[in-house]
Structure formats: structure tokens, C-alpha cells
Amino acid sequence: EPEVTQTPSHQVTQMGQEVILRCVPISNHLYFYWYRQILGQKVEFLVSFYNNEISEKSEIFDDQFSVERPDGSNFTLKIRSTKLEDSAMYFCASSGFPPANYEQYFGPGTRLTVT
Amino acid sequence: AQSVTQLGSHVSVSEGALVLLRCNYSSSVPPYLFWYVQYPNQGLQLLLKYTTGATLVKGINGFEAEFKKSETSFHLTKPSAHMSDAAEYFCAVSITGGGNKLTFGTGTQLKVEL
Numbered sequence: 001e002p003e004v005t006q007t008p009s010h011q012v013t014q015m016g017q018e019v020i021l022r023c024v025p026i027s028n029h030l031y032f033y034w035y036r037q038i039l040g041q042k043v044e045f046l047v048s049f050y051n052n053e054i055s056e057k058s059e060i061f062d063d064q065f066s067v068e069r070p071d072g073s074n075f076t077l078k079i080r081s082t083k084l085e086d087s088a089m090y091f092c093a094s095s096g097f098p099p100a101n102y103e104q105y106f107g108p109g110t111r112l113t114v115t
Numbered sequence: 116a117q118s119v120t121q122l123g124s125h126v127s128v129s130e131g132a133l134v135l136l137r138c139n140y141s142s143s144v145p146p147y148l149f150w151y152v153q154y155p156n157q158g159l160q161l162l163l164k165y166t167t168g169a170t171l172v173k174g175i176n177g178f179e180a181e182f183k184k185s186e187t188s189f190h191l192t193k194p195s196a197h198m199s200d201a202a203e204y205f206c207a208v209s210i211t212g213g214g215n216k217l218t219f220g221t222g223t224q225l226k227v228e229l
């Protein structure tokens with residue numbers, strides 16, 4: 001069964017450093033998403049991406065964040081200068097078209113720890 | 116804007132007992148509703164979804180949920196709990212034409228006891 005994969009599973013970084021979280025969505029999907037879950041809190045939407053551009057983003061997704069689909073398979077989330085409060089589990093998801101009718105499939109997550 | 120409220124952050128049931136996890140939503144337009152399950156150290160797995168049509172939807176692992184527009188609810192049930200059902204359950208909503216983002220509830224941790 002096709003699945004979304006994410007690397008690394010755990011990333012530790014120092015405050016102020018740049019991190020790139022990587023995702024490989026399901027191959028025939030067209031919509032891609034990033035969510036995050038701070039420990040003990042609910043899953044929060046960060047950004048959605050379609051046709052090589054951001055389709056929607058949340059207030060959390062400020063100028064420190066960026067997304068990219070550098071090739072036909074990867075989808076990345078970059079945090080330019082990490083803060084302590086960026087420590088969270090980051091989930092990538094993908095869905096087919098039309099996305100409102102197709103469920104989002106989630107990856108296993110990357111746990112980001114900022115020290 | 117849409118929102119989801121899950122009543123009860125922790126629910127405990129005996130093995131074989133009915134499971135009922137509550138979810139209420141708020142949306143100004145017809146919603147799409149989802150239940151996801153998260154096992155420890157794993158990602159989110161879709162249990163079931165409601166988009167249009169039949170209001171009683173069946174999902175994996177014997178779970179089902181009923182969309183009740185008048186009550187703005189989408190409660191998750193399972194007739195007989197199994198030990199393997201112990202996990203965290205998230206209700207989520209998206210709206211038509213809303214960019215497809217999922218808005219999640221705070222989650223309910225289900226504990227199943229012998």
C-alpha cells in the first residue's frame with residue numbers, strides 16, 4: 001500500500017540553525033501539506049501546496065518557514081532560524097484530486113527538538 | 116472559520132464495552148468530517164470520513180460515526196472495544212472551498228482495560 005514517508009524521524013538542532021524536513025508524498029497525489037503537533041497539544045495546520053505554489057497557510061507559517069518541491073518526488077519544509085518553540089512533531093500529508101473529497105494520508109512524522 | 120471540540124481528553128472503557136468518543140464541530144458551510152487514530156510514535160491514520168450522502172459512515176476496525184447536522188456532531192462509536200483500540204483519536208473538519216486544510220480537535224486518549 002502506498003504511504004507517505006518522512007526523514008529524518010528525529011532531528012535535534014540548536015536555536016538559530018536552519019533545518020530541512022523531508023517528505024516523499026504518495027506518487028500520484030497532487031496536494032501536499034505540513035502540520036505540526038507540539039507535545040501535548042492538538043495537530044495544527046501549517047501550509048498546503050498545489051501546482052508548485054502555496055495554496056493556503058496558517059498564521060504559524062511566517063517568514064521563517066518555506067516549502068519546496070525540488071523534484072518530482074520530494075516535498076520539503078525549511079525553518080530558517082529555529083526557535084525553542086519550534087520543537088514539535090511535524091507531519092507531512094498528501095491527497096489526491098479533488099482534495100476536498102479525498103482523504104489526506106499522513107506520514108509518520110519528524111520529531112524536531114530545538115535546544 | 117471552522118472548529119472542532121472533542122469532549123473528554125481521556126476515556127476509559129472495559130474490553131468488550133461500547134466505545135463512544137464525542138466530537139462537535141462548528142462550520143458556516145457544509146463540512147467534511149474525519150476521524151483519525153494515532154498509535155504511540157506513529158502518524159495519523161484515517162478511520163473514516165463523511166463528505167456527502169449517507170450520514171452513518173463505517174470505517175476500519177469496526178468503527179462508525181454518524182453525522183448529525185442538527186446537533187453539529189460526529190461522534191465515533193464501536194460496539195465492542197478491543198485492547199488494540201487503545202490510542203489517541205482525533206476528530207477533524209475541513210470545509211468545501213476552504214483550501215482543504217484540516218482543523219483538528221484536541222484529541223481523546225482511549226484506554227481499554229481488561
